[in-house]
Amino acid sequence: MERQMLRAAMEQLKRKGYLQECNVEVDPKFELGAVLKHYKNEVPILFNKVKGSKMPVVGALFGERSIYYEMLATTHEERVFKLMDAIANPKPTRVLNKGPVMENIITRNIDLQKMFPIPTFHEKDSSSYITAGLVVLKDPETGQSHVSVRRLQVNKGNEISILVASPLATRQFLDMEKQNKPLEVAIVLGYDYSLLLASQISSEVYGVDKYEVDSALRGEPIELVKCHSIDVEVPAYSEIVLEGIMPPNKREIEGPFGELMGYYGAVGPHPIVEVKTVMHRNNPIFQTAFPCREEHLSNGLVREIELYSSVKGLVDVNDVNVTVAGGCRFHAFVSINKKTEGDGKSAIIGALASSKDVKHVVIVDNDVDIFDPTDIEWAIATRMQASKDLVIIPGALGSGLEPSHTVKGVTDKVGIDATKPLGELATRFEKAIIPGYENIDISKYLPGFKLK
Numbered sequence: 001m002e003r004q005m006l007r008a009a010m011e012q013l014k015r016k017g018y019l020q021e022c023n024v025e026v027d028p029k030f031e032l033g034a035v036l037k038h039y040k041n042e043v044p045i046l047f048n049k050v051k052g053s054k055m056p057v058v059g060a061l062f063g064e065r066s067i068y069y070e071m072l073a074t075t076h077e078e079r080v081f082k083l084m085d086a087i088a089n090p091k092p093t094r095v096l097n098k099g100p101v102m103e104n105i106i107t108r109n110i111d112l113q114k115m116f117p118i119p120t121f122h123e124k125d126s127s128s129y130i131t132a133g134l135v136v137l138k139d140p141e142t143g144q145s146h147v148s149v150r151r152l153q154v155n156k157g158n159e160i161s162i163l164v165a166s167p168l169a170t171r172q173f174l175d176m177e178k179q180n181k182p183l184e185v186a187i188v189l190g191y192d193y194s195l196l197l198a199s200q201i202s203s204e205v206y207g208v209d210k211y212e213v214d215s216a217l218r219g220e221p222i223e224l225v226k227c228h229s230i231d232v233e234v235p236a237y238s239e240i241v242l243e244g245i246m247p248p249n250k251r252e253i254e255g256p257f258g259e260l261m262g263y264y265g266a267v268g269p270h271p272i273v274e275v276k277t278v279m280h281r282n283n284p285i286f287q288t289a290f291p292c293r294e295e296h297l298s299n300g301l302v303r304e305i306e307l308y309s310s311v312k313g314l315v316d317v318n319d320v321n322v323t324v325a326g327g328c329r330f331h332a333f334v335s336i337n338k339k340t341e342g343d344g345k346s347a348i349i350g351a352l353a354s355s356k357d358v359k360h361v362v363i364v365d366n367d368v369d370i371f372d373p374t375d376i377e378w379a380i381a382t383r384m385q386a387s388k389d390l391v392i393i394p395g396a397l398g399s400g401l402e403p404s405h406t407v408k409g410v411t412d413k414v415g416i417d418a419t420k421p422l423g424e425l426a427t428r429f430e431k432a433i434i435p436g437y438e439n440i441d442i443s444k445y446l447p448g449f450k451l452k
């Protein structure tokens, strides 16, 4: 029985019937990503035959909300509170002397492209990319582990370019660079739902050790081992670990890369990682993720706790959705239990204040399903008057990760209050319902027929 990380998750997914296996040969260049994309990165697929490699590749594990909840042993209703609790009450980790990831340790002739079936996803991508790599750094002062997903461009041999956009990791690298010292870094492939979710918490905002948040989330200590050549801990049950250094004063051009919103992001000089040691399990499974969508759901789940808390301070929140189509950061749909006139506008203020990245928000009543875009559209069509329900804030700080800005990072914000009025006017907005509709056994009327 596998205990933690990818194989344990895959065993569970297989038992539940969620994991599909592809036994037709696929090319890691474009073809593998095309299959993942075709299924919207929502269907976990194990590719058993990958051209040019003996190693299987697994992808699209993390793109479906309901699977995510099940694998975290939570529910849609409980998700926000489970994560809040884990952040507020991190739990200790367990460091082992040995772990399966140490079964093979390679320190010479490292050529990543030859060793691993690393996919290339889009036409103009500069190279093959490791898209599901958890980058682990250790804070020299606090000893805390910082774990986060970063895109990794495979350059040549043992060299990778790394794009680090977060303040804490950048500061750590620049501090070392000032001292002309390298920063030690491990890249982990073969993790699970809990660790990915913990990795998406901002170090800057919460200042927690993400391994400890993971331990709280999974309900048992995450089991770690020390790396072979650097002072960093990695999950004992991970599949592959690349250990290396980010040397000072060295940059390579990174990109183009088809990224978050489906565009090619900026190309520029970025730090590199020189991989010194590769550790891997026997018969390792290479983990990948189609860029733009699937793993961002985990990022959105963290943003939902921030959205919930921010709106909760002002009005009675029913539910929140940081949408996948909005890159799990630009769009927020919020349903509220409206108590007083003005709640809709207050919720707009709370939602826009939850993160600088939120750009458009829609506030609706609790009779609207915020996970159904047609229900949202219905609410906007029937409960909104632009002259009083549309709020526009020009030129606020936003995220540079979408290309519509005139100035990088500066963006207009929009709030739509699509809640119905209270009091007498509310009767005009009563939804027409069919009694017993929810409980009808529809299969008996047109046996065998399934709506597409």
Ligand SMILES: Cc1cc2nc3c(=O)[nH]c(=O)nc-3n(C[C@H](O)[C@H](O)[C@H](O)COP(=O)(O)O)c2cc1C
Binding pocket: 131, 146, 147, 148, 149, 150, 151, 152, 163, 164, 165, 166, 167, 168, 169, 199, 200, 201, 202, 203, 204, 289, 295, 296, 297, 298, 299
């Ligand atoms: C699939 C995926 C890819 C990501 N790629 C990057 C990246 O290339 N660079 C980056 O700085 N952050 C990237 N992120 C975001 C970070 O992983 C995330 O913001 C994390 O919380 C940062 O943690 P930190 O605040 O401890 O640095 C990515 C997130 C996901 C889910």
